[in-house]
Amino acid sequence: MQPDFWSDNRKAQAHMQQLNALREEVTTWEQLATQLKDLQELALMLEEEPDDDMQAEVAQSIHPIEEQIEKLEFALMLSGEHDEKNAILSIHAGSGGVDAQDWAEMLLRMYLRWADQHRFRTQIYDYSEGEEAGIKSATVEIEGRFAYGYLRSEAGTHRLIRLSPFDAAHRRQTSFAKVELMPDIENTIEISIRPEDIEVDTYRSTGAGGQHVNKTDSAVRMRHVPSGIVVTCQNERSQLQNREVALKILKARLFELEQKKHDEEAARLKGEHVQADFGTQIRSVIVHPYNIAKDHRTNHETSDTTAYLAGNVDPFIHAYLQEQASGVASPAAVAED
Incomplete structure (x- = not known):
């Protein structure tokens, strides 16, 4: 209601987006509370007058509510200063020649599919093709609430082990790609650049x-x-x-x-040891001689590498955020290190 609220249009729009996001969050919790209250009243009625069909209906109604509450509780872990912001994701091919460039493109496709599954908007700002295949680097903005909060778990070096499709002898090849994550802080923090x-x-x-x-x-x-x-x-x-x-x-x-x-x-x-971000292997994907995608920080893994590379990254993101929230590293991951 301030007279000069819309004098800075971009800043005003950022405030309105935040307001709408908070309104949506509050509305969601209020709707859940109403649904649970209604179910509780039904349960009390069924105690007095049992009805098998109605009891089955109530039990069926509880399951989706539990799932939604679980997702909302998990979102509470995203409490970092910039977790709500859009993410700027960059991918760079590392050592491994053409295979590394192909691996970088596979990662880009994986994150674009992940964003699509979450109904986040994406826009590729830079795309440098490799000479033979894949990409040398790419930068994409992923727009959506908590995009950075989720994806910050992905920053680091990713490794791929497979039989190289670019090797005439079809030998086993190890290749690397680096993923960088930054929050879009353009409208919230003043960075002075002369x-x-x-x-x-x-x-x-x-x-x-x-x-x-x-x-x-x-x-x-x-x-x-x-x-x-x-x-x-x-x-x-x-x-x-x-x-x-x-x-x-x-x-x-x-x-x-x-x-x-x-x-x-x-x-x-x-007095803590600080490990460099660049060159740090956080996750490995192996498709020969067996299939496994494994995070070396949390020890979370899956044998379904096809689904993982198709955008099913959430289990790895959840494992990382849960570990960050607890502040305790996985014993298996510590032993491995």
Whole structure:
């Protein structure tokens, strides 16, 4: 109701989105409370006048409510400062040559399918194809409430072991890809970037992208000189739009960098060992000589690698968040380390 509320349209929209999300959350709990109250009244009536058909109906009605409450209780674990925000996910092929680039593309497809299953919107901002197959890197924004809170468990190095389809001898190949996760903090945190600290290059976009691709120098490569961070965007239709997106991603990367410095310093002061994020193997997928996807932090695993690579990542995300909430590492994972 403030007179100047809509003077900053983007900030106002961010507030309205937050308001709508909170309203939806409260409404959900209120509806559940009403359903449970109604079922309780029915149960009391059935104690006085038993009815087998009605009892079966009440029992059947409880199951979906229990499932929904379980999901809502799990969401309470997402209490981090930025867990509610959209996620900016980047994937980079690591060691392993063409297999690693193919593995990076498999991971991108997996997370896009995961997002689709959760009805999250996705937008690919940068996509660098490999020379022979797969991708060298890609950056995608995943829009939806708690997208970052769920996906932050995926940051780190992912390993794939399989018989290489790119090897004439069809030998076993180990390849790696790195996943980076950042919250979209553009409208909530002020990251100061001096214009003189940025170098901007423009070039022609490559790959699929519509009629504007390869016709104008609309793609943007932005380098932050003090940190050495480089971001690119070639998805939007104009150079101005690509600049805006690149700046948003750069702000997110700078925030992530500052957050890591803060966490490492806090851990140093506590006398804890800080393990580097890059090069740390968090999960392995093996499809030869047997099938298994295993998280090395929680020890959670599945033999259904096909479903996992098709986007069934939730069991791994849940295991990670539950461990984070309890603050206790899996004994098996500790022994393995």
